[in-house]
Amino acid sequence: MLTSKQHELLLFIHQRLAETGVSPSFEEMKEALDLKSKSGVHRLIGALEERQFLRRLPNRARALEVTRLPGMGQPGVSAPAAGQAAMGAAGAAGGAMVSDLAAARARKAAAALPADAPAIAVPLVGKIAAGLPIEAIEDHEQLAVPQALLGAGEHYALQVSGDSMIEAGIFDGDFALIRRTDEAREGDIVVALIDNADATLKYFHREKGMVRLDPANSLYEPQRYLPSRVKIQGKLAGLLRRY
Structure with a gap:
C-alpha cells in the first residue's frame, strides 16, 4: 500500500503528464505536497519506483513516467515498447x-x-x-x-x-x-x-x-x-x- 504522500505525489505527476506531457519539476512537486525540502520528493519518488508505480526514463533530465495507478495491475505494455x-x-x-x-x-x-x-x-x-x-x-x-x-x-x-x-x-x-x-x-x-x-x-x-x-x-x-x-x-x- 502507498502512504498518503506517495499516493498524492503519484496522482500529481499523473495529472501533469496527462495535461502537458511534461513531468513536474522537483520544486513544483515540493510545493504541491507542501514539503519542506526536495529531499522529501526524492525519497517519495524512490519509494514509488521500488513499488513499480513510477519509472525514470533513461538519458533524460527530470523525465518520469507513471507505469500504473493504485488498484491497477502491472502495465500490459512496457514503457520502452x-x-x-x-x-x-x-x-x-x-x-x-x-x-x-x-x-x-x-x-x-x-x-x-x-x-x-x-x-x-x-x-x-x-x-x-x-x-x-x-x-x-x-x-x-x-x-x-x-x-x-x-x-x-x-x-x-x-x-x-x-x-x-x-x-x-x-x-x-x-x-x-x-x-x-x-x-x-x-x-x-x-x-x-x-x-x-x-x-x-x-x-x-x-x-x-x-x-x-x-x-x-x-x-x-x-x-x-x-x-x-x-x-x-x-x-x-x-x-x-x-x-
Whole structure:
C-alpha cells in the first residue's frame, strides 16, 4: 500500500503528464505536497519506483513516467515498447522521432501507431527561445507531424533555441508542437510573446500581480513581467526531435 504522500505525489505527476506531457519539476512537486525540502520528493519518488508505480526514463533530465495507478495491475505494455512505437510513427513522418517528453501524449492517442500512420503538415513559424527571449522569426515552412500527436485545435511548430528548458526534456534543436490559445493555467508550458517582439518557451505562473516565466534549468532565473507586456501565443502539445 502507498502512504498518503506517495499516493498524492503519484496522482500529481499523473495529472501533469496527462495535461502537458511534461513531468513536474522537483520544486513544483515540493510545493504541491507542501514539503519542506526536495529531499522529501526524492525519497517519495524512490519509494514509488521500488513499488513499480513510477519509472525514470533513461538519458533524460527530470523525465518520469507513471507505469500504473493504485488498484491497477502491472502495465500490459512496457514503457520502452510504447516509446519505440511512438518513435517509429514519427520516423514515418519525415525522419522526425518523438522524444520521451511527447511519448506520453502519443501513447494516450494510440497504444501502438502503425508504420503508415497519417501525418499532417503544420506551419513551422520560426525559432523559439528556451533561454533569454529572442525575436520570433516568421518563416513559411511546413513540418510533417503524426496526426495522433495532435489533439483538437489549431497547431504550429517552433524550433527550440537554447537550453533553459532541458530539465523538462526540451533541448536545443527540438521542434515544439504548440496548440494555439491565448489562455494559460498555472504551470503550463507556454509560448509567451514579450512586448509584441520577443518570444520564449517557459512555465507560466502568476505572482503578486505579475507574470512569472520559469525556466527548467537551475542556471537560469525566472523572468517577471507586467501582465500587459505578455501575450500567450499557445501551449506546448508535444515535441519532435530529429536524429
